[in-house]
Amino acid sequence: MKSKAAAFPYLVWMLIFILVPLGLVAYYAVTTPDGTFTIDYISQVGEYTPVLVRSVWLAFLATVICLVIAYLLGYPVAYLISRSSLKRQSVLLMLIMLPMWMNFLLRTYAWMTILEKNGLINRFFAHFGLGPFEMINTQGAVVLGMIYNYLPFMILPLYSIMTKIPNSVIEAAQDLGANARKVLTKVLIPMTVPGISTGVIMVFVPSVSTFIISRMLGGGGNLLIGDLIDLQFLGNAYNPNLGAAISLVLMVLILLAMSITNQFGDDEKGDLLK
Numbered sequence: 001m002k003s004k005a006a007a008f009p010y011l012v013w014m015l016i017f018i019l020v021p022l023g024l025v026a027y028y029a030v031t032t033p034d035g036t037f038t039i040d041y042i043s044q045v046g047e048y049t050p051v052l053v054r055s056v057w058l059a060f061l062a063t064v065i066c067l068v069i070a071y072l073l074g075y076p077v078a079y080l081i082s083r084s085s086l087k088r089q090s091v092l093l094m095l096i097m098l099p100m101w102m103n104f105l106l107r108t109y110a111w112m113t114i115l116e117k118n119g120l121i122n123r124f125f126a127h128f129g130l131g132p133f134e135m136i137n138t139q140g141a142v143v144l145g146m147i148y149n150y151l152p153f154m155i156l157p158l159y160s161i162m163t164k165i166p167n168s169v170i171e172a173a174q175d176l177g178a179n180a181r182k183v184l185t186k187v188l189i190p191m192t193v194p195g196i197s198t199g200v201i202m203v204f205v206p207s208v209s210t211f212i213i214s215r216m217l218g219g220g221g222n223l224l225i226g227d228l229i230d231l232q233f234l235g236n237a238y239n240p241n242l243g244a245a246i247s248l249v250l251m252v253l254i255l256l257a258m259s260i261t262n263q264f265g266d267d268e269k270g271d272l273l274k
Contacts, residue, residue, distance in 0.1 A: 028244035059207035137219030161195035
C-alpha cells in the first residue's frame with residue numbers, strides 16, 4: 001500500500017507531462033481545425049517522404065559514427081573511468097559532461113564560427129594556400145553537429161554498465177591468455193551490449209528529431225523532419241494539425257526504432273545469462 005502511495009506523484013507527473021501531450025498530438029493529427037475527424041493530414045505526411053528519409057539517414061549516419069568512436073575511444077575512456085577511484089571518476093565524468101554544461105544553442109553557434117567560409121578551419125588551410133572549403137550548410141556539417149552534441153550519450157551508458165563488471169571477470173580472461181584486444185572483443189563488448197543499445201537510442205532519437213542543428217549548420221537546403229514540424233507550428237505555413245500528424249508519424253518511427261534496439265539488447269542479455 002505504501003509503495004502505491006509513493007508511486008502516486010510519479011503517476012500524476014506522467015499523466016500531465018506525457019500522456020496528456022501525446023493525447024493532444026494524436027487528437028490534432030486526426031481532426032480538422034473545427035474538430036471533425038479526418039485522416040487527410042496523416043495522408044499528407046507522405047508528401048514529405050524525402051525529408052523523413054533524409055532525417056533517418058543523417059541520424060543513422062551520426063549514430064554509426066558515434067558507435068565507431070565509442071569502439072575506438074569510448075570503450076577505453078569508459079573502462080578507465082570505471083576502474084578509477086570514486087574521486088577520480090567524478091573528475092573524469094565532469095570533463096566528459098563539461099561541454100554539455102554550456103547552452104546547446106551556444107555550442108552549435110561555436111561550430112558555425114569554426115566551419116564558416118572565414119572560420120577557423122578555412123583560415124588554417126589558407127596558410128597553406130588551400131581553400132576555402134564549403135563546410136557550412138552541408139549535410140556533413142549537420143552530422144558533425146549531431147555527433148558533437150550527442151556523443152556523450154553513447155559513452156555514459158558504457159561507463160554505467162562497465163562499473164557493474166567485476167574485475168575478477170577481466171582478470172580471469174587475462175589468466176586464460178587473453179590479450180587486451182580479446183578482452184575487449186570477447187568480454188567487454190558482449191557484456192556491454194545493453195549499454196550500447198541504450199546509447200544507440202539516446203543518440204538516434206534526438207538526432208532524428210533535431211531542428212536547431214540542421215537549421216544552423218545545414219541551412220535551408222537540408223530540411224529535416226524536426227524543422228518541418230517547427231514550421232507547421234511557428235512558421236508562415238502555420239498548420240498545427242499537419243504538424244501534429246508529422247509528429248505522430250515521428251513518434252511511431254522512434255518507438256519502432258526503440259523496440260528493435262531494445263529487443264536486440266534483451267536477446268544479447270539473455271544469451272549472456274545462459
